[in-house]
Amino acid sequence: METFSSIECFVRSAEVGSFAEAARRLSLTPAAVGKSVAKLEARLGVRLFQRSTRSLTLTEAGKLFLGEVSASLHTIQNAVANLASTEGRPAGTLKVSMGTVFGRLYIVPMLGEFLRRFPEISPDWHFDNRQVDLIGQGFDAAIGGGFELPQGVVARRLTPAHRILVASPEYLARCAAIEQPEDLQHCEGILIRSPQTGRIRSWALTSRTRQQSPLNLKARMTMSDSEAACASAAQGLGVALVSMPFAVGYLNAGTLQRVLPGWYVDDGNISIYYAEHKLLPGKTRAFVDFVIEQFAEQGLEQRFSAV
Known part of the structure; x- marks a missing residue:
């Protein structure tokens, strides 16, 4: 020993x-x-x-x-x-990392049902938009997109990570018609700065027929968070490129509309990550399976697809 x-x-x-x-x-x-x-x-x-x-x-x-x-x-x-584990049921502290707003909007609402099924599990959830060292920092799982996959870590896909262009009806009513990607160069842009690098990424737009076009949107302002960009665009301040999960609520409410609805940015996938083990802890397996189940039952993959 x-x-x-x-x-x-x-x-x-x-x-x-x-x-x-x-x-x-x-x-x-x-x-x-x-x-x-x-x-x-x-x-x-x-x-x-x-x-x-x-x-x-x-x-x-x-x-x-x-x-x-x-x-x-x-x-x-x-x-x-x-x-x-208690009588063979999954138990213990479950340490999970997830994006701040994404976690609050879509994962936290699942918590009640998860704990009803697995009452012996104690959530220890960390909200951060940066990639964590899953193994080195002792996390059981992480949820996010655009992460590098270190050795010993596996990923299960939850939904595509699509970004779309949005603007308020008021802004679209007073600006020139936007019918092609080239028309964006005359718009005021609300761009996203990477919280990891601090830089504004160069995006390529993809059409539903898989055509490609550069995104030429001049920056009127920059944000490091899609939710903040949505809130800014809803005030009529410009055209924002935002992650689909953050735009859904605004689109449903009518405070934002899609710009160039036939085009989007493909940014990979949003996945759930966990350490690869021959014998995965019961608490981790329960959480991974539960989140995948909930995404399917709630139709989140379809809701977050821009296609």
Whole structure:
């Protein structure tokens, strides 16, 4: 059991690159984690980390050992967690990351039904528009779009991530007719700045017949959030390029209308992400299956499609 604990300390330290952060996640002291790893190195007869006052990096032997034991450690931990669940039902803290507005509008309303089905699960939900380190930061799952897929993480598609052009009826009534993508160059644009990079991305419009056209929309203002862009466009301030899930409510209310409804931006998919394990924790499996089920039952994939 002491060796198992030492391996857990080693794996956590390797994942986060710090004895102190590993100790925080394991509810131990940094000294205890360092001592445990040192005992493991003595038992194996090799140095697993190169240590300095500023960094903790794996040696070649450490990289090799991590590759051998990491997956097995997670499988054993998941098996123990599943066995320890209340009478075999999914239980435990469920740590999930999701976009702030998307999560509030579409995932939080599912919470009541989810807890009715799985009352032993305790949600720990984090709302952030940036991609998290799913494994390194100890998340069970994440929901979002446009994320890179790190090694050891899998994705289940929920809906296409389409962006559309919208404007208020008042704005469209006073500006020149917009019939082709080229007509957008004369409009006042409300553009989205990436919260990750701080830059305004160059988008290509796609037609329903899969034609391509550059998006030439001069910036009148920039936002880092589609909900804010929708609210600005609803005031008659210009044409906004926004994510479909945020536009749906405004379109249904009639405060916004689609501009060039035959064109949209294809930005990949919105997916649910989780760590790939041979034995997925019951709480994670329950959440993933539930969200996929709810997207299907509520027809969200169709509602969020711009086609």
